[in-house]
Amino acid sequence: MKNMRIAALSVVVLTCLVTMFIRIPLPSRGYFNVGDVAVVFGGLLLGFMQPRQGIWWALGACGLGSALADILGGFAVFAPLTLIAKAAEGGLAAMAASHLGAIRSVLLFLGGLAMVLVYFMGEALMPNIGLQGAVAEIPANLIQAAGGAIGGYFAAMALKKTGLI
């Protein structure tokens, strides 16, 4: 399972499916989902496969998969924001794959933080959500980011141990 193109395509499909089918609505008309587990998993995976080019693959695959989930799920208005937020999260996760210990944890933390910040800034500028709605979503986004980092990390490490990647 070492073909980069197929791996990136698989990450697109994985993030799209996981994001689409497990969702909880939020007050600001967005939704809480567990797709961040797939985003961090995909980012780490692509980073393990190719430490340098993997970052660019992760930026594209993680962003595209999550944005596709928004479009297919009827939340197309969030798709451009999701593309940037999840691409940043996936890209930083891919970067974390090349490091160990504290640096890896810091990069995973920064990935989650980047996702929360992008959503906050984007939603604050949306007329039908505004600053109130953007602030209301911060706790849920933080939980998403933390859960995604932990879950994605353990899933990626488990797959790495199998020797398949």
Next chain:
Amino acid sequence: MVMGKVLGLLILILAYFAWFVFGPWYDHLSLQGIVFTTLVVSSLIRHGWSGTLRSLWIIFPFVLTLIFFGIIFDWFQLMGRSDWLNDSLVKAVVFPNSFLVTKLCLESISFRDLIALPVSQKTRRSMIILKAVMGKCTPLLFRFRFFMSLSPHFHNQRWPQFWRLCAVVMALYISIYRQAEQTRDLYDHRQTFLREKP
């Protein structure tokens, strides 16, 4: 001809979103209901009862959570608003409509249409593999979740549902990768060895 069909479907999706999601007919429950009925009938004609029920079953949990949280937000008048329930009921119809419209339109784009599109060989190959893999792997998510829930491995751990989800993500990735590989090999084989009858 193919470009016309693809453009027509994209315009249909955009028109639906422009009028029924972001436009003047978003709040009209009766109109949304008519659209929902039309889409369900179209799905019945295309996929039959089992396919349609499967599609509705996919979105049913989210619709339930929409209504559930709408009731809770309305009860507590969150953010000073008292229209949460009405908003949730509208979303409970708009979300399935958006899902069904996009699904039915994108499903109408067949593999033959993708082959006939004026794109590069690499792009065409990627689009075909993506479409094939999405179609085959969507049911896998639910199957893996079901079988993982039967496994006793996670029962004694803290937050078993979370660890089960991580295991599902890993299993799903492996299946998607294998499916994408097989589809790519099949496509390459057909490209190489199959020829049109003269």
